[in-house]
Amino acid sequence: MxxxxxxxxxxxxxxxxxxxxxxxxxxxxxxxxxxxxxxxxxxxxxxxxxxxxxxxxxxxxxxxxxxxxxxxxxxxxxxxxxxxxxxxxxxxxxxxxxxxxxxxxxxxxxxxxxxxxxxxxxxxxxxxxxxxxxxxxxxxxxxxxxxxxxxxxxxxxxxxxxxxxxxxxxxxxxxxxxxxxxxxxxxxxxxxxxxxxxxxxxxxxxxxxxxxxxxxxxxxxxxxxxxxxIDVKGFQQVARRSPAHRVVAQTVASLGPRRLIIGVDRLDYSKGIPERMEAFERFLISNPDQRGNVTFLQIAPTSRSEVPEYASLSRTASETLGRINGALGEPGWVPIQYVTSAYPRSVLASLYKIARVGLVTPMRDGMNLVAKEYVAAQDPEDPGVLILSKFAGAAQQLTDAFIVNPNDKFEVAEAIRDALHMDREERIARWKRMMKIIEDYDVSxxxxxxxxxxxxxxxxxxxxxxxxxxx
Missing domain, CATH: 3.40.50.2000 (Glycogen Phosphorylase B;)
Structure with missing residues (x-):
């Protein structure tokens, strides 16, 4: 050997x-x-x-x-x-x-x-x-x-x-x-x-x-x-465990009856985080009845902070976040929760599981394993919906996601609306087909x-x- x-x-x-x-x-x-x-x-x-x-x-x-x-x-x-x-x-x-x-x-x-x-x-x-x-x-x-x-x-x-x-x-x-x-x-x-x-x-x-x-x-x-x-079985096992981390408990408590949209990315200009925030802003403007009823959680650990382009991106993301939350927020509800901490996969798996929508919209990505992890973490009886950039490698495999152009905030906003309104039968059918793909083509x-x-x-x-x- x-x-x-x-x-x-x-x-x-x-x-x-x-x-x-x-x-x-x-x-x-x-x-x-x-x-x-x-x-x-x-x-x-x-x-x-x-x-x-x-x-x-x-x-x-x-x-x-x-x-x-x-x-x-x-x-x-x-x-x-x-x-x-x-x-x-x-x-x-x-x-x-x-x-x-x-x-x-x-x-x-x-x-x-x-x-x-x-x-x-x-x-x-x-x-x-x-x-x-x-x-x-x-x-x-x-x-x-x-x-x-x-x-x-x-x-x-x-x-x-x-x-x-x-x-x-x-x-x-x-x-x-x-x-x-x-x-x-x-x-x-x-x-x-x-x-x-x-x-x-x-x-x-x-x-x-x-x-x-x-x-x-x-x-x-x-x-x-x-x-x-990804390690599909391993990730599913982690997602099925009862979440003990305070971040998960606090997220569930703060949501109440609201539905959660989640994005998880390293802070990088290839991930399109400010553009994603603006697409969520467009969704709220076009669907005012959803204000106060849905929360977008963006987890974006910082990286390469010594490179000037990344420091500039961090400022842009913070400014975009402040503008949207200031303009659309209400007492007791913040449209976008933005976190720069890095969490272990046990916490991420639990957050994926409770999110009705996984918003994975990089401007360009080799594969993007967050998309696959989001699918693997879902409850088979009541899965969430994946919205995925056409420019992520994962879009070549996970064709039952909502495939969007991340440069078009109106298209992404419409996909968020459709994902939140999708009935359980269609969500299950789409999830099963995507699970078959990620199980057949896992990390092994x-x-x-x-x-x-x-x-x-x-x-x-x-x-x-x-x-x-x-x-």
């Missing part, structure tokens, strides 16, 4: 107290490590003036964790700079927010190179290497330059934009070329896969074999959709499908030393 080597920007070491809130990647990869002895390599989250060239090793039984510190300049250029101020906005189609710096790009390549140098010394010839997300796109090219011939896969968790969008970013050509050093590339949707394949063919004259494979300079790379799922299916294909030796590329990306 080969060893599984996972590489990601951040490494999630299990919390022995059980109090920590595991991120989506940690939950997903927990499934992958069930079948393999493993090594998880990446950034420790720490910044050190003089970090070691060798990772710190932490042994947790079946999985070993290898943690690399970054220098302050590494964090600024690699993480805050190129990854989150250039790549992230570009891949979410926010070209006006994408800021490119040659220094940041050099730092991004430098950190990938240092990760590759440290990782190469730890790998074995039969290891399966699984790289995750946009922080580490060039990692395979750096590993090939060091002589590694292992099967290397890459999963891209966020959208892959159309070639004409990605091509606006300086440095994009080199990054696109480095994709060909992976044996298997997974993305969230068929649309993302088509965007990536078209980019490689158009930019480099690569040939396409069959539906999924592109061939560039003799190297075959399979690019296809592997929509990520995602991990098993990707690793099975990555480990398939048919069509394996011949060993060939690659030149690393430009210094």
């Amino acid at each position: 080969p060893r599984l080597v996972v590489v990601s920007n951040r490494v999630a070491i299990p919390d022995p107290t059980g109090k920590g809130s595991a991120g989506g990647l940690a939950v997903a990869l927990k499934e992958a490590f069930q079948a393999y002895r493993g090594l998880w390599f990446g950034w420790s989250g720490r910044v050190s003036a003089h970090p070691s060239l060798e990772p710190k090793l932490v042994d947790k039984g079946n999985v070993h964790y290898a943690l690399m510190d970054l220098t302050p300049i590494d964090r600024q250029e690699y993480y805050n700079g190129f990854a989150n101020r250039a790549l992230w906005p570009n891949m979410h189609y926010r070209l006006g927010l994408s800021e490119f710096s040659r220094a940041d790009y050099a730092g991004y390549l430098r950190v990938n190179r240092s990760f590759a140098n440290a990782l190469a010394r730890m790998t074995r010839p039969d290891d399966l290497i699984w790289v995750h997300d946009y922080h580490l796109i060039p990692l395979a090219a750096e590993l090939r330059a060091l002589g590694l011939t292992n099967r290397i896969g890459y999963f891209h968790h966020i959208p892959w934009p159309a070639p004409e969008v990605f091509g606006t970013l300086p440095g994009s050509r080199e990054l696109l070329r480095s994709i060909a050093d992976y044996d298997l590339v997974g993305v969230q949707t068929d649309r993302d896969a088509d965007n990536l394949r078209r980019g490689i063919v158009q930019e480099f004259g690569a040939t396409q074999q069959g539906t999924d494979v592109v061939v560039l300079d003799g190297r075959r790379t399979r690019i296809k959709g592997f929509p990520i799922g 299916w995602w991990a098993d499908s990707f690793l099975k294909e990555l480990g398939d030796r048919k069509g394996t590329n011949k060993a060939r030393r690659r030149v690393p990306l430009e210094r």
Whole structure:
């Protein structure tokens, strides 16, 4: 049995107290490590003036964790700079927010190179290497330059934009070329896969074999959709437990007979939180009889506060919230409750369960697991209704949600009205069809499908030393 080597920007070491809130990647990869002895390599989250060239090793039984510190300049250029101020906005189609710096790009390549140098010394010839997300796109090219011939896969968790969008970013050509050093590339949707394949063919004259494979300079790379799922049974079990958390109890008490609409997002401009508030405002204006009878709870933990665009977004969200609540609120009723705290999934599951409407309207999203968690948490006898952005990857699977354009606040407002008035029979029918999808394509299916294909030796590329990306 080969060893599984996972590489990601951040490494999630299990919390022995059980109090920590595991991120989506940690939950997903927990499934992958069930079948393999493993090594998880990446950034420790720490910044050190003089970090070691060798990772710190932490042994947790079946999985070993290898943690690399970054220098302050590494964090600024690699993480805050190129990854989150250039790549992230570009891949979410926010070209006006994408800021490119040659220094940041050099730092991004430098950190990938240092990760590759440290990782190469730890790998074995039969290891399966699984790289995750946009922080580490060039990692395979750096590993090939060091002589590694292992099967290397890459999963891209966020959208892959159309070639004409990605091509606006300086440095994009080199990054696109480095994709060909992976044996298997997974993305969230068929649309993302088509965007990536078209980019490689158009930019480099690569040939396409069959539906999924592109061939560039003799190297075959399979690019296809592997929509990520959730731990459906685990989430349902959490949702069925009697809620003991004070936040849930206080929410239920404050609602009374009112119906709850819920949105849960990290505070990010890709999530469309101010636009969602304005759509709810439009709903209340168009349906004055609903004032005082429905409450919108938006949970939006802050993130990347050191990046100027996020500080600006926080101010915009607060101003929008204050304007709407000031104009439409009444004594004893606030239209929008806005919380920036992060809650464990047990609390979120309970809140999803009592919400009549799940409002998931990102402006662009790779998948959006909140949509799937909301469906999984529902009471089968009296489920709520999911309203879902057409630009979320989940919309390609959950077609029984109300699919909306998040840029059209009138359309979203009408969907809120229709969702609140939907009869129980239709709600149950829609919920059953969506549950079938998320059960069939859960997180175990995602991990098993990707690793099975990555480990398939048919069509394996011949060993060939690659030149690393430009210094």
